[in-house]
Amino acid sequence: MDPPRTGTAEAFASRMGVAMKRVYDVCIIGSGAGGSPVAYELAKAGYSVVVLEKGKWYKEEDFSKDELAVCRREIYSPPLSEEFHIINVMENGSYTRYDGREYDWSFWNGCVVGGASNFMSGYFHRLKPKDFALRSSYGAIAGANVVDWPIAYEDLEPYYTKVEHLIGVSGRVKKHSFLEPRSTPNFPYPPLAESGVTGWFDAACEALGYEYFPTPRAILSRSTHKRSSCYYSNFCGSYPCSSGAKGSARAALLQPHRIPVVTEAFVYHLESDAKRIKAAWYYDKEGKERQVTAKIFVVAAGPIETCRLLLGSKNRHFPQGLSNNHGQVGKNLIFSAGGTGSGVFRKSRLSQEEFATLMEPGLFFNRSIQQWYMYEKNGKRYKGGTIDFLFEHANIIPRVMRQIWDEEGRLLWGEELQRRIEEHVPNERRLNFEIFNDWLPTDGTFVALDTQAKDKWGVPVAAIYLDPHPHDLEVGNFLAKRAVQVLQKMGAEEITSDISSAPPPNLVAGGCRFGKDPKTSVLNPHCRSWEVENLYITDASFMPTGGSVPYTWSIYANSLRVAAAIKEVL
Amino acid sequence: MDRSKRLFLKLAFGAGILSLQQFAWEKSLDTIALLQSDLFPAMPNGIDVHTIHARAYLAHILRHPRVSLRQKRIIYQGVVQIEQLARKRYGATYAELAAKKRQALLAQIAQTPWGEEFIQEMLGFIFEALLGDPIYGINKDAIGWKWTRHVPGLPRPSHPAWE
Numbered sequence: 001m002d003p004p005r006t007g008t009a010e011a012f013a014s015r016m017g018v019a020m021k022r023v024y025d026v027c028i029i030g031s032g033a034g035g036s037p038v039a040y041e042l043a044k045a046g047y048s049v050v051v052l053e054k055g056k057w058y059k060e061e062d063f064s065k066d067e068l069a070v071c072r073r074e075i076y077s078p079p080l081s082e083e084f085h086i087i088n089v090m091e092n093g094s095y096t097r098y099d100g101r102e103y104d105w106s107f108w109n110g111c112v113v114g115g116a117s118n119f120m121s122g123y124f125h126r127l128k129p130k131d132f133a134l135r136s137s138y139g140a141i142a143g144a145n146v147v148d149w150p151i152a153y154e155d156l157e158p159y160y161t162k163v164e165h166l167i168g169v170s171g172r173v174k175k176h177s178f179l180e181p182r183s184t185p186n187f188p189y190p191p192l193a194e195s196g197v198t199g200w201f202d203a204a205c206e207a208l209g210y211e212y213f214p215t216p217r218a219i220l221s222r223s224t225h226k227r228s229s230c231y232y233s234n235f236c237g238s239y240p241c242s243s244g245a246k247g248s249a250r251a252a253l254l255q256p257h258r259i260p261v262v263t264e265a266f267v268y269h270l271e272s273d274a275k276r277i278k279a280a281w282y283y284d285k286e287g288k289e290r291q292v293t294a295k296i297f298v299v300a301a302g303p304i305e306t307c308r309l310l311l312g313s314k315n316r317h318f319p320q321g322l323s324n325n326h327g328q329v330g331k332n333l334i335f336s337a338g339g340t341g342s343g344v345f346r347k348s349r350l351s352q353e354e355f356a357t358l359m360e361p362g363l364f365f366n367r368s369i370q371q372w373y374m375y376e377k378n379g380k381r382y383k384g385g386t387i388d389f390l391f392e393h394a395n396i397i398p399r400v401m402r403q404i405w406d407e408e409g410r411l412l413w414g415e416e417l418q419r420r421i422e423e424h425v426p427n428e429r430r431l432n433f434e435i436f437n438d439w440l441p442t443d444g445t446f447v448a449l450d451t452q453a454k455d456k457w458g459v460p461v462a463a464i465y466l467d468p469h470p471h472d473l474e475v476g477n478f479l480a481k482r483a484v485q486v487l488q489k490m491g492a493e494e495i496t497s498d499i500s501s502a503p504p505p506n507l508v509a510g511g512c513r514f515g516k517d518p519k520t521s522v523l524n525p526h527c528r529s530w531e532v533e534n535l536y537i538t539d540a541s542f543m544p545t546g547g548s549v550p551y552t553w554s555i556y557a558n559s560l561r562v563a564a565a566i567k568e569v570l
Numbered sequence: 571m572d573r574s575k576r577l578f579l580k581l582a583f584g585a586g587i588l589s590l591q592q593f594a595w596e597k598s599l600d601t602i603a604l605l606q607s608d609l610f611p612a613m614p615n616g617i618d619v620h621t622i623h624a625r626a627y628l629a630h631i632l633r634h635p636r637v638s639l640r641q642k643r644i645i646y647q648g649v650v651q652i653e654q655l656a657r658k659r660y661g662a663t664y665a666e667l668a669a670k671k672r673q674a675l676l677a678q679i680a681q682t683p684w685g686e687e688f689i690q691e692m693l694g695f696i697f698e699a700l701l702g703d704p705i706y707g708i709n710k711d712a713i714g715w716k717w718t719r720h721v722p723g724l725p726r727p728s729h730p731a732w733e
Contacts, residue, residue, distance in 0.1 A: 102640055426718060
């Protein structure tokens with residue numbers, strides 16, 4: 001066989017069947033909001049970068065608003081028969097074990113290039129300065145492991161600003177009591193087009209004396225040279241974006257900048273000596289074991305899977321798992337606490353014009369309230385949170401399914417159900433609210449390896465232990481009461497709220513805290529492992545507390561910050 | 571024996587509910603189809619479970635790898651249990667009963683946790699057949715979308731996500 005005249009040395013070696021070992025500058029495990037900014041920054045700076053991603057690479061033209069495929073059968077997540085979690089919930093003083101396969105309980109958020117950022121709604125809020133100093137600002141809470149962050153808001157602010165441009169954040173800055181300090185006066189992209197119903201909301205808030213502001217969104221309101229603007233599909237959250245307007249890590253970073261990604265690569269082991277990772281071992285799409293070597297490894301597989309990978313990468317130097325000689329990996333897992341609520345607006349209570357305004361599809365609602373990000377009650381200061389308002393999702397199947405119960409909670413079927421669907425579904429629209437407050441870190445909420453269950457590769461699955469703090473519900477209920485008042489003032493009917501300690505699977509953080517003390521944290525302030533000198537973790541695992549906002553903007557910003565630190569040592 | 575039939579046997583017998591002598595797969599599918607039309611009867615606008623291919627869709631769902639064992643078990647065991655109840659209460663199969671008696675049985679099981687769950691799951695898959703994208707051979711001529719005045723999101727799928 002003649003040697004090829006063109007192509008890379010690797011390609012030639014591959015064709016000749018010769019294993020060739022290349023040492024990359026950086027190997028990144030996971031291509032979501034945590035991994036991609038590092039890949040982007042370092043590739044742009046000229047370093048050799050490879051990203052290992054378990055999922056496939058889809059492009060805009062592959063996506064559709066197929067409710068059955070995307071939302072009912074969840075085709076962008078692994079089948080639970082193959083990959084799953086074991087969930088252990090503290091109930092009456094002991095953990096009850098739930099097998100995710102049996103209970104349809106999943107913590108997957110989209111295993112594709114770009115990860116969960118493909119499916120987010122893109123509600124973008126920054127953390128507030130006091131989120132970085134929760135312990136100092138509000139004191140200790142019994143039973144909760146609240147600590148200050150090892151960095152301040154000022155350290156992250158330049159990267160929040162960078163995300164606004166790089167990922168694309170649209171909106172309009174409106175002053176309010178808890179508006180965080182900004183280095184620029186406004187967002188780089190103007191607000192998305194809004195529903196006329198926001199006028200009803202604004203009037204209600206003003207009558208109540210409540211401060212509101214337009215919700216910033218990681219969705220382009222105008223095209224850039226590489227991405228199209230939003231086309232107001234009316235089906236945004238949960239669906240990958242068909243125009244590239246949504247600021248997913250794929251659309252904003254990997255795709256336009258041609259970052260090399262090895263897809264369908266499941267990393268199951270990090271091989272190390274006492275100080276450094278030598279190789280990342282993965283199964284390729286044919287199930288063959290392969291390895292990548294690099295000077296630096298960045299793990300960003302999402303908090304649960306990142307902890308699982310470290311805990312499973314045991315050797316004689318790290319008998320409890322990689323970087324876990326102080327027993328901190330997997331500890332202090334957090335979620336976003338809070339819940340949801342809604343109110344209904346009906347044709348029968350509105351003028352023809354008002355009803356037309358209500359039902360206009362595609363336009364965003366985009367309203368938030370942070371007036372109670374901190375509040376006082378009975379002389380005590382509380383850390384509160386954020387209330388986002390949004391129209392209910394346009395998916396038709398859940399909207400019809402909701403009608404199977406009448407107001408008395410009676411299960412309906414047959415003609416009675418059909419009449420109810422006809423009466424309600426085309427003639428009403430629901431306005432929802434979502435509460436985000438701190439899920440206090442506790443000793444009882446953590447990730448471990450399950451001792452029995454294994455996935456399709458024979459690798460032990462993550463066991464998630466849940467023991468939320470009752471304080472979370474107290475704060476959530478306080479905020480929900482205010483949200484309900486707004487809906488009442490707007491004239492909504494059937495107002496409900498549901499604050500619970502159920503963990504939202506798309507808002508997970510912690511498990512590999514950063515901090516100033518190696519005994520109580522996994523990572524140093526630059527998100528480098530205290531114990532493994534060439535390991536960085538850049539997904540939401542690093543967060544010791546989560547703030548009272550969705551995490552994605554902070555993950556992006558921190559990942560850019562860590563990329564700058566990695567550049568210093570390469 | 572196809573996969574749905576094997577799964578039916580595993581789940582139904584595994585639960586100790588059904589003996590081999592009692593089992594008749596095709597009849598069970600017929601019972602499922604009849605239950606579908608009892609839960610969602612034909613409407614004057616032409617919508618019924620036959621035009622949306624709800625029976626074939628459910629048979630497909632019961633084989634689908636992304637539908638959980640829990641959901642499949644609820645359907646399979648529900649059919650078995652409602653048959654047992656029909657025999658016990660009326661001495662006949664569900665299909666042999668007059669419409670009023672079938673409705674009485676549904677009202678009876680709706681008062682039980684398993685029956686409530688069974689009806690919910692059955693309705694959920696009927697609504698998938700009624701309101702999913704017609705590319706799957708369901709929701710014929712988008713009749714379900716027209717009925718609910720639903721405007722689907724664009725782009726619509728150009729091909730089914732599974733066979």
